[in-house]
Amino acid sequence: MLMQLALQNIDKSFGNHIVFQNLSFDFSNCGFYLLCGKSGSGKSTLLNISAGYEDIESGQRIVDASIHITSIFQTYELIDELTVYENLKMIEDIYHEDVSMDTIMSQLGLQEIQDHYPHELSAGQQQRVGIARALMQKPQVIICDEPTESLDIENKKIVLDLLKKLSATCVVIVASHEQQLMLPYCDYCYEIKDHQLHCLLSSPTNKLPIPPQLQYHQKSIHHYFHQIFHKKMMIMSLILTCLVLIEMVCVQIDHSLFMLEHGKDALNYQSLYITDYRSSLQDIDDYHRLIPFQPIEINHQLKKVNIYPCPDSSRIHDNEIIINKQLADALQQQVGSTIELSYQLQEESYPLTFIIKEIIEEKDVHQMQIYYSYDYLINTLKNTPYSLKYPTQYDLLTDETLSYEIIIDGDIEQAYEQYASQSTLSVYHSVLTDWLIQQKDNHFYHHIFIIVEILIAFLILCFLFYDVFKNMKKNQKNLSIMYSLGIPLSLLKHMYLIKQVKILFIFFMIPVLECLLASLFGIDFSFIMILLILSIMIIYILVLKLRLHALKVTHISSILKISQDES
Numbered sequence: 001m002l003m004q005l006a007l008q009n010i011d012k013s014f015g016n017h018i019v020f021q022n023l024s025f026d027f028s029n030c031g032f033y034l035l036c037g038k039s040g041s042g043k044s045t046l047l048n049i050s051a052g053y054e055d056i057e058s059g060q061r062i063v064d065a066s067i068h069i070t071s072i073f074q075t076y077e078l079i080d081e082l083t084v085y086e087n088l089k090m091i092e093d094i095y096h097e098d099v100s101m102d103t104i105m106s107q108l109g110l111q112e113i114q115d116h117y118p119h120e121l122s123a124g125q126q127q128r129v130g131i132a133r134a135l136m137q138k139p140q141v142i143i144c145d146e147p148t149e150s151l152d153i154e155n156k157k158i159v160l161d162l163l164k165k166l167s168a169t170c171v172v173i174v175a176s177h178e179q180q181l182m183l184p185y186c187d188y189c190y191e192i193k194d195h196q197l198h199c200l201l202s203s204p205t206n207k208l209p210i211p212p213q214l215q216y217h218q219k220s221i222h223h224y225f226h227q228i229f230h231k232k233m234m235i236m237s238l239i240l241t242c243l244v245l246i247e248m249v250c251v252q253i254d255h256s257l258f259m260l261e262h263g264k265d266a267l268n269y270q271s272l273y274i275t276d277y278r279s280s281l282q283d284i285d286d287y288h289r290l291i292p293f294q295p296i297e298i299n300h301q302l303k304k305v306n307i308y309p310c311p312d313s314s315r316i317h318d319n320e321i322i323i324n325k326q327l328a329d330a331l332q333q334q335v336g337s338t339i340e341l342s343y344q345l346q347e348e349s350y351p352l353t354f355i356i357k358e359i360i361e362e363k364d365v366h367q368m369q370i371y372y373s374y375d376y377l378i379n380t381l382k383n384t385p386y387s388l389k390y391p392t393q394y395d396l397l398t399d400e401t402l403s404y405e406i407i408i409d410g411d412i413e414q415a416y417e418q419y420a421s422q423s424t425l426s427v428y429h430s431v432l433t434d435w436l437i438q439q440k441d442n443h444f445y446h447h448i449f450i451i452v453e454i455l456i457a458f459l460i461l462c463f464l465f466y467d468v469f470k471n472m473k474k475n476q477k478n479l480s481i482m483y484s485l486g487i488p489l490s491l492l493k494h495m496y497l498i499k500q501v502k503i504l505f506i507f508f509m510i511p512v513l514e515c516l517l518a519s520l521f522g523i524d525f526s527f528i529m530i531l532l533i534l535s536i537m538i539i540y541i542l543v544l545k546l547r548l549h550a551l552k553v554t555h556i557s558s559i560l561k562i563s564q565d566e567s
């Protein structure tokens with residue numbers, strides 16, 4: 001069976017500009033085909049359609065799947081990340097073929113430049129490398145767009161001799177302006193004119209034989225894939241991770257400088273002190289009257305100790321008190337021993353003796369605390385005579401001191417806001433009040449931090465867009481070149497996505513771990529940060545997948561053209 005390679009009744013236009021109308025072209029015979037025509041007549045477009053790199057509007061491209069077509073592009077299309085030697089060695093490694101690389105390199109004079117990268121080469125040198133790479137692939141069809149354009153006459157002849165030799169067993173299609181130079185090598189010559197192909201020369205040649213199935217080696221593809229994409233992907237992911245980390249540090253600094261540090265337990269443990277400006281209190285039983293206790297002497301120093309009514313009134317009676325461990329340690333007191341506390345009314349001090357009933361250890365409380373029986377103290381005040389004006393100390397306290405202490409059974413922040421919003425009340429809480437004052441002072445710095453956080457978040461978004469749209473273009477070009485070397489595009493896309501996901505995963509794990517660590521230390525924003533980072537990662541991969549989905553074989557010529565225009 002013989003191979004069939006043909007274009008049948010092709011229509012092609014770019015917008016309103018018609019390039020081909022009902023064009024047919026058969027290149028099933030081995031031989032040297034020359035395509036000539038005026039500039040802009042469609043030579044490159046016809047080559048791209050033949051290679052399958054360009055869409056057609058109607059008609060058919062009949063090319064057997066087993067045929068390996070390679071291109072020597074007008075723009076050479078070498079892989080910039082690899083040296084000349086690596087660009088060529090890649091072919092040898094992927095196909096494990098005896099392709100006599102050394103012979104081709106010496107024939108085209110490439111040994112001296114083998115360690116150079118493509119951007120360090122002249123146009124002529126790049127063209128010779130592109131030709132060497134195409135010849136090494138041992139293809140059945142070699143498509144060459146102006147293959148000798150940038151070469152000197154000596155090299156032109158070397159290249160044409162090589163192509164002529166190959167055309168004995170394969171199809172060589174050359175588009176060139178250098179008709180006079182090429183004619184002696186031609187078996188077929190066609191001119192593109194009026195959207196059609198006109199045959200100028202046709203010598204009988206043999207039919208193209210059935211090619212052996214091309215075997216590529218995935219391990220080598222992985223090796224070169226790593227070399228081409230790894231470094232850039234690592235750098236991009238590293239920058240992204242650094243930005244995410246900086247953002248997290250900013251959020252953390254912001255959080256610890258300006259947010260409430262105290263745990264909810266400690267916060268709720270403190271009671272609210274309320275001063276009422278009304279002349280008389282209606283619902284006085286709802287409040288605990290504030291008993292004005294004096295500081296206690298500890299180690300010959302007067303210390304402020306929190307002295308509260310015991311929240312659980314059934315726990316103590318009469319002159320019993322409960323103290324916490326901090327106070328017991330400071331006073332070196334035990335259960336059963338006595339403590340003298342004094343309260344003050346109108347500059348007068350009144351001592352009372354209490355018995356320590358219990359010493360408790362309190363979580364999240366760092367101050368020294370005493371809990372007394374509220375009923376006992378109020379009874380004592382009610383039974384202690386004072387003056388004619390105030391029959392008891394309790395009457396004096398009710399009249400003069402309009403400060404009350406409230407133990408809130410619920411959310412202290414909410415209660416604080418609720419009481420503070422009432423115009424006749426002034427509210428004090430040892431933690432919340434300090435924090436609100438601090439907040440007011442730090443307003444300016446807090447705003448600066450918020451602006452920095454927004455800026456970094458914006459930078460992360462810009463970076464993601466840059467990576468997906470700009471960098472991806474460069475990578476699409478490399479994927480297109482690798483496809484033109486005979487590696488299936490689906491395999492390349494799959495490898496690219498897996499590689500990107502792997503690298504991203506490693507780098508995104510760093511902030512995720514930092515979040516988990518933060519949550520171990522009780523910082524509660526970490527869960528939201530993990531969700532945020534994961535959603536960025538998922539969105540990024542989805543956009544990347546969409547971009548890869550848009551990479552089609554029939555768009556390859558435009559991808560290569562765009563990347564060439566941009567560079």
Ligand SMILES: Nc1ncnc2c1ncn2[C@@H]1O[C@H](COP(=O)(O)OP(=O)(O)OP(=O)(O)O)[C@@H](O)[C@H]1O
Pocket residue numbers: 014017019037038039040041042043044045046558
């Ligand atoms: N991607 C594209 N978008 C729009 N127009 C295009 C595109 N590619 C080619 N063309 C147009 O199609 C026509 C044929 O272009 P092509 O590059 O095939 O010509 P050519 O014969 O190879 O020219 P040259 O000899 O100068 O390389 C030209 O008029 C060109 O402007």
